[in-house]
Structures are given as structure tokens and as C-alpha cells.
Amino acid sequence: MGLPLTRDSVLQAHELVKPHIHLTPVQTNTTLSILASTPQSPDALKGTQWEGQTPAKPNVRLFFKCENFQRIGAFKVRGAFHAVKRLIEERGIEEVRKTGVATHSSGNHAQALALAAKAFHIPAHIVMPSVSTPSKIAGTQAQGATIHFSGSTSQERETAVKEVIAKTGATLVPPYDHPHIILGQGTLALELQSQARDLISQNKELSVGEVNKGLDAVITPCGGGGMLSGSAVALYGTGIRVFGAEPSFEGADDARRGVEAGKRIESVKTLTIADGLRTPLGEWTWKVVSNKSMVQGLYSVTEEQIRGAMRLVLERMKCFVEPSAVVGLATILYNEEFRHMVERAAGDEGWNIGVVFSGGNTTVEAISKLFAPVIDAKAE
Structure with missing residues (x-):
């Protein structure tokens, strides 16, 4: 099956693919980092398990790996x-x-x-x-x-x-x-780690806590798990925690549910707007994603939360992305379980979090339809 699933193998894969891919940018956005560090309103938590509880207040700085600028528009x-x-x-x-x-x-x-x-x-x-x-x-x-x-x-x-x-x-x-796919996808995490460190060295104000620290965590979308498992393999042993994000609509959060139950879910049938994440984990990706020393947690978000994150990226970052790309950001902004976890783990110092935008393969027409119900409701 080729190379073992190790960081060194990802480094070798990177040398092999570099002539054929773009070194996509890592961007920061002050507004989104502030929003992510601001407690959610009590209204936003109504109807959830967090209703009536004190909203989380994590201290984070976000670094976006923009694979929507990759060749063919995706990682x-x-x-x-x-x-x-x-x-x-x-x-x-x-x-x-x-x-x-x-x-x-x-x-x-x-x-x-x-x-x-x-x-x-x-x-x-x-x-x-x-x-x-x-x-x-x-x-x-x-x-x-x-x-x-x-x-x-x-x-x-x-x-x-x-x-x-x-x-x-x-x-x-x-x-x-x-393994070849997993190792290839992991090359984006190598770049993200290095690029974020370089950005911080050039501008210390981009970072929380220590002036010389790099990323504390990375969160990626998870469908079949190639990117998530590749990132976990690439960053294993670096001290950078890796998390996965999924849609919850119609059982699309199969990885989260499978890991929780201790058994891979082999079939998923969902029409989530995050169409790139409609597939279950495979046997290889399950081995990595279910390993808690490699992937520290899996979280899910609603369709409304995906839309909310996508709107922010389009309007605040001026960045053209597809719904699947923003489930990681939606988790950071809206998933109270994830936000409380970061608050506890990071303490006052906070975390620098790498967020992978997996792609931008959508159209203006598709985006218009995506937000049409919201627009129609406002018109009424």
C-alpha cells in the first residue's frame, strides 16, 4: 500500500506534488477572530442543551488556509x-x-x-x-x-x-x-503550520499568548475523512491538536456518531447543503479519525449555522467558498461544546486555530438559492 501514515511520509508526498499544486494563502481576519472570542447571545442558545447556561468565551485567533484558491478550486x-x-x-x-x-x-x-x-x-x-x-x-x-x-x-x-x-x-x-490520498491531503496541514508561524513572526499581534508560539489547533471539514486524517498524520507529534467538523443534517455527522459509539458507520444518506461532506468514513480514514491521540474531537453544526458562517466569510473576508468549506468555522463560532472545550483547555492565554477552507466550487446561482429562504422571510 505504499508509504506508512507518518509525518515523514507527508513530507515526501509534499515534495512529489509541489510542482503540480498552488501554495495557497493563509489569511487572517480580525472581525472573525473577535466574533469567535465573543460569547453567543442567550437567544442563540435557546432550544439547545446549553440554554440557561453561561455562554463560553474562548480566546482565539483564526488562521484560514484558503484551499478555495487551489487548482480546480479545492484541496x-x-x-x-x-x-x-x-x-x-x-x-x-x-x-x-x-x-x-x-x-x-x-x-x-x-x-x-x-x-x-x-x-x-x-x-x-x-x-x-x-x-x-x-x-x-x-x-x-x-x-x-x-x-x-x-x-x-x-x-x-x-x-x-x-x-x-x-x-x-x-x-x-x-x-x-x-494512504496515497491521505498523505497527499496532509500536505495542506504542513503548509498551514509553517505559514501561520511565519505570519506570527512577522506580526506578533496576530497571535494570542506567547509571542513565539505557532498554531495550537487545526480544524478541518470531515466527509470521507481524507483531509482530516491527512492533517492528523501530518501534525502528529507537533503538539498541534486536530479536530474535525461535520454537518448534523440527516445524519451527516457519521464520523462523530461512529467514534462516540466505537464503530464505523458505513452508510450515510443526507442532502446537507455541505454536499462535499455527504460520504461516510472509509476503513483507512476511520483508523486515524477514531484514534483520539490523532484526532482530539469531532463536532457537528446545523444547516443554519453553516449558512451563517458562509455569509460571514463572503461578506467579511470577501472570500468565495462553498458550504462544505465553512463547517470548521461554524463549529468555532456556534458549537458551544467546542467553544467550552477551547475555553477550558486554553485558559486565559487562548489558542491560535488553523481553519481549513476546503474549496470554493459553487456558483452565484447556488449561493442565491442557499440564502433565498432567508431573503424571502425578510421580505415578508
Whole structure:
């Protein structure tokens, strides 16, 4: 299966993919750091388990890793290029070109693998749910891939991709559940750690507490778990805590529930607006995400909270992101369990938290529909 899941392996993966990816920026935003450090109003906690309790007041500074500026608009190119380059190393370019590669994806990994395959003139067969965002379908087609449509559940997608592989002989490049993918995605955490440290060294006011400290924690979205597990592997042993964030709508928080129960949840069927996070953890990602020494906690947020975080990013940061990208920020802003945990763990000194924006593959039309109910309610 290739390299072991270690920080050193992520460093090797980074050297391999650097020529093919962008070094995406890490941005700060004073307004969002202040909002995250301000107690929620009692009204915001009505109807929750925290109603009537003293709202948390964590002291945090936020550092945003903007993978929405990555090639194809998402972090997924990291894992795709790493997996394709390892496949070429193992089998030779001519052999890989004969049959091509295949995968299933709601959109971001689809575009990423299509791009990586195109770079090496390799045929790509992509199974996409028929409910995929039109812009993601168009982006995948633009890279010259052959698209095969399927149902929206992971089982339907996996069945469809098996049929494609049987017909074409293509090699499966999984969207998240493979060491090569995990290690490739982990490269963003290496960059985030280094970039945040450099920003703080240039401007000490960006940091809480000690003037020479770097990040205390990183939070990433979690769907299939490739980015979360990759980040956990990359940062293991550094002292930086790693957390995952999920939508709660229609059981999309399968990782959180599975870890709590001690057993991986293998099936998820949800139409959360965070469409990139509709998949369950795989066997490889489960091993990392369920390891409490690697991932210190998993938290979930509502659709309304995702919308709230997205609005803030669009309006305050002027940053174009998709709903899946902001579940980590939504957790920091609205999940009272997470906020109390930070308050307790960080004390008066506070935490510098790295927040991964996983992608920006959406459209103005989709965003308009996302906020339409809110707009209509105000009009009434």
C-alpha cells in the first residue's frame, strides 16, 4: 500500500506534488477572530442543551488556509496528484495510459483526478451522482474526463464505479480512503503550520499568548475523512491538536456518531447543503479519525449555522467558498461544546486555530438559492 501514515511520509508526498499544486494563502481576519472570542447571545442558545447556561468565551485567533484558491478550486488535487504519481512509479506511465484511472466523487475529487490524469495524458473515468453541483460536473468535463452518472449514496457510487472498471480495466483512485490520498491531503496541514508561524513572526499581534508560539489547533471539514486524517498524520507529534467538523443534517455527522459509539458507520444518506461532506468514513480514514491521540474531537453544526458562517466569510473576508468549506468555522463560532472545550483547555492565554477552507466550487446561482429562504422571510 505504499508509504506508512507518518509525518515523514507527508513530507515526501509534499515534495512529489509541489510542482503540480498552488501554495495557497493563509489569511487572517480580525472581525472573525473577535466574533469567535465573543460569547453567543442567550437567544442563540435557546432550544439547545446549553440554554440557561453561561455562554463560553474562548480566546482565539483564526488562521484560514484558503484551499478555495487551489487548482480546480479545492484541496483534492493534492491527493489526486500524489496518487497518480505513485501509480506511475509503480506501473510505468505507458501501462497506466493503456487502461486509465477511475473514481467516484460528488465533484471536487472528480475534477482533481481529471486534472491529474490530463497532466499525464491518462484516460479518466469519473462516476458522479446525478445531483452533483452543475459547476462541478462542468469542471470535470472541462478536463476531458468521461463522466458516468449514478445515485447519490456511497453504495450506489461504488457499485457504478465497479461496473466502469470491469468494462475499461481502469485503476481505481479512491476519493479519500487510500494512504496515497491521505498523505497527499496532509500536505495542506504542513503548509498551514509553517505559514501561520511565519505570519506570527512577522506580526506578533496576530497571535494570542506567547509571542513565539505557532498554531495550537487545526480544524478541518470531515466527509470521507481524507483531509482530516491527512492533517492528523501530518501534525502528529507537533503538539498541534486536530479536530474535525461535520454537518448534523440527516445524519451527516457519521464520523462523530461512529467514534462516540466505537464503530464505523458505513452508510450515510443526507442532502446537507455541505454536499462535499455527504460520504461516510472509509476503513483507512476511520483508523486515524477514531484514534483520539490523532484526532482530539469531532463536532457537528446545523444547516443554519453553516449558512451563517458562509455569509460571514463572503461578506467579511470577501472570500468565495462553498458550504462544505465553512463547517470548521461554524463549529468555532456556534458549537458551544467546542467553544467550552477551547475555553477550558486554553485558559486565559487562548489558542491560535488553523481553519481549513476546503474549496470554493459553487456558483452565484447556488449561493442565491442557499440564502433565498432567508431573503424571502425578510421580505415578508
